Amino acid sequence: MRGCLAVVRKELLSYFNSPVAYVVIVSFLVFTSVWFFLIHDFFAADIASLRRYYGIMPLVFVVLIPALTMRMWAEERTAGTDEILLTLPVSEMSLVLGKYLAALSLVLVAILLTVFVPLSVRQLGQFERGEIHGQYIGLTLLAFAGTALGGLFSSVSRNQISAFVLTALLLLFFTLAAELNVALQLPAGPAAVLRFLSFEHRFRNLNRGVLDTRDLTFFAGITVAALSLTAVSLVARKQR
Amino acid sequence: MIEARELTRRYGSVLAVDRVSFDVHPGQVVGLLGPNGAGKTTILKALTGYHYPQEGSARIGGFDIVAEPVEAKRRLGYLPENAPAYGVLTVDEYLRFVGAARGLSRAERRAAMELVAGLCGLSSVWFRPISELSKGFQQRVGLAQALVHDPEVVILDEPTSGLDPNQIREVRRIVEDLGRTRTVLLSTHILSEVEAVCDRVLILDAGRIVASGTAAQIASQLHRGTVVAVSLGRPLQPGEREALARLGEITADRTDGDATTLRVVLGEDRDTGDVFDWAVAHGVRLKAVVPERDSLEELFSRLTGGSP
Numbered sequence: 270m271r272g273c274l275a276v277v278r279k280e281l282l283s284y285f286n287s288p289v290a291y292v293v294i295v296s297f298l299v300f301t302s303v304w305f306f307l308i309h310d311f312f313a314a315d316i317a318s319l320r321r322y323y324g325i326m327p328l329v330f331v332v333l334i335p336a337l338t339m340r341m342w343a344e345e346r347t348a349g350t351d352e353i354l355l356t357l358p359v360s361e362m363s364l365v366l367g368k369y370l371a372a373l374s375l376v377l378v379a380i381l382l383t384v385f386v387p388l389s390v391r392q393l394g395q396f397e398r399g400e401i402h403g404q405y406i407g408l409t410l411l412a413f414a415g416t417a418l419g420g421l422f423s424s425v426s427r428n429q430i431s432a433f434v435l436t437a438l439l440l441l442f443f444t445l446a447a448e449l450n451v452a453l454q455l456p457a458g459p460a461a462v463l464r465f466l467s468f469e470h471r472f473r474n475l476n477r478g479v480l481d482t483r484d485l486t487f488f489a490g491i492t493v494a495a496l497s498l499t500a501v502s503l504v505a506r507k508q509r
Numbered sequence: 510m511i512e513a514r515e516l517t518r519r520y521g522s523v524l525a526v527d528r529v530s531f532d533v534h535p536g537q538v539v540g541l542l543g544p545n546g547a548g549k550t551t552i553l554k555a556l557t558g559y560h561y562p563q564e565g566s567a568r569i570g571g572f573d574i575v576a577e578p579v580e581a582k583r584r585l586g587y588l589p590e591n592a593p594a595y596g597v598l599t600v601d602e603y604l605r606f607v608g609a610a611r612g613l614s615r616a617e618r619r620a621a622m623e624l625v626a627g628l629c630g631l632s633s634v635w636f637r638p639i640s641e642l643s644k645g646f647q648q649r650v651g652l653a654q655a656l657v658h659d660p661e662v663v664i665l666d667e668p669t670s671g672l673d674p675n676q677i678r679e680v681r682r683i684v685e686d687l688g689r690t691r692t693v694l695l696s697t698h699i700l701s702e703v704e705a706v707c708d709r710v711l712i713l714d715a716g717r718i719v720a721s722g723t724a725a726q727i728a729s730q731l732h733r734g735t736v737v738a739v740s741l742g743r744p745l746q747p748g749e750r751e752a753l754a755r756l757g758e759i760t761a762d763r764t765d766g767d768a769t770t771l772r773v774v775l776g777e778d779r780d781t782g783d784v785f786d787w788a789v790a791h792g793v794r795l796k797a798v799v800p801e802r803d804s805l806e807e808l809f810s811r812l813t814g815g816s817p
């Protein structure tokens with residue numbers, strides 16, 4: 270436990286001692302705001318809904334999450350510091366959890382900072398609170414699962430670039446699985462699989478303010494599976 | 510203590526370490542000596558649990574590194590080759606992290622920080638990012654990291670690489686201090702280092718231990734006689750030369766102005782005293798007779814397949 274917390278602290282120090290975390294989070298906030306207020310012209314549309322603001326998030330996460338997770342293990346390996354980390358008296362699972370919690374907290378900070386958008390426009394009309402809450406729950410679940418996947422790909426990749434690309438591609442697939450369904454006109458079987466995997470599909474429920482235990486289980490399952498596989502990959506690497 | 514039993518490791522089809530067994534006891538400094546690629550680092554990585562041996566086992570302080578890794582690693586301080594460290598962290602942040610991860614309480618950490626700052630001479634760079642430090646300081650940070658939790662067993666992979674002579678002396682002093690009470694295993698390809706700090710040497714070639722013992726023991730195993738450098742103030746006359754050649758083989762003869770220096774490998778039953786007798790007998794005025802101590806070096810290159 271102590272080892273895990275030490276890793277969390279060290280990871281957060283590493284993130285904030287370099288400009289990367291700030292740059293990624295600020296770009297995320299700027300991009301989503303520009304998208305919503307300027308490109309979608311929220312004020313001209315004259316509708317008291319933030320659905321378009323939150324709707325773009327899953328797609329933006331395709332870039333945001335790998336940008337924050339790509340370094341997790343790949344950087345350690347290139348710098349040789351994994352030799353320090355893996356010879357500490359800390360179990361592989363604690364290392365994985367420590368790194369995960371640190372990266373997750375960054376993604377959650379990015380999400381948290383978006384509340385200034387609803388706060389700044391709430392005077393302008395009757396926004397649905399339940400819907401906005403649902404959207405935050407959805408983004409949080411997405412952050413949990415996405416960060417765990419990012420960590421997994423960082424641990425199996427040779428370098429940060431491939432960790433970024435692999436994570437982004439997988440998240441893109443999950444995000445667009447529903448669109449693929451429509452585009453490809455698949456038969457019922459594969460179509461159901463794609464719908465099952467689709468983040469967009471699950472996110473849409475939450476976007477409407479509907480919280481389903483099946484969606485919760487889905488994201489929790491991905492998270493647990495990705496974290497366990499990361500620990501397994503660390504042990505497997507020792508045997509190669 | 511460190512116990513290695515029949516350690517074997519392959520990288521793909523390459524056999525990097527082949528059934529290596531040895532013990533290192535508390536109060537001992539043991540040097541792992543070998544040319545690059547002999548398997549030194551592979552052995553150290555297996556002992557520290559960075560990777561697993563395919564066959565054989567390793568125990569640190571009585572705990573198997575594969576079966577009980579956390580207990581074994583708790584007793585271990587490890588300086589990897591090239592002293593990798595988190596460049597974006599300051600020395601303070603880094604050593605606090607390592608201390609905490611190795612289970613030191615806040616109070617213990619504070620005491621440990623002061624201790625290693627003094628021991629490794631890091632006070633002047635304590636709050637600077639590691640990436641901004643010179644190679645010498647980075648190496649010392651690596652050493653501090655290995656010692657921060659006062660481990661029973663210390664494993665150092667080329668602890669003096671990249672250091673200047675003063676720093677090398679400093680590191681050797683630290684290693685000697687450690688060796689009084691702790692179990693120390695270090696790897697190096699520098700022979701003088703082994704002679705300076707190690708109680709015992711394991712010479713490694715192509716993944717196998719080819720010789721072990723004290724530097725003197727190993728040297729005597731393949732002793733070819735004492736080597737002396739004889740200097741005199743004038744060129745050698747042919748008769749004198751013949752007489753000298755009877756003591757041993759003259760392997761080098763350099764004349765520089767008036768000064769002549771000869772390198773003589775003395776025969777089995779000869780010693781330096783015979784050189785003085787020869788000088789007296791022939792009225793040669795000696796400027797110096799210096800025994801050369803490179804027998805370990807010759808031994809090393811013969812054992813590891815290099816040309817002597």
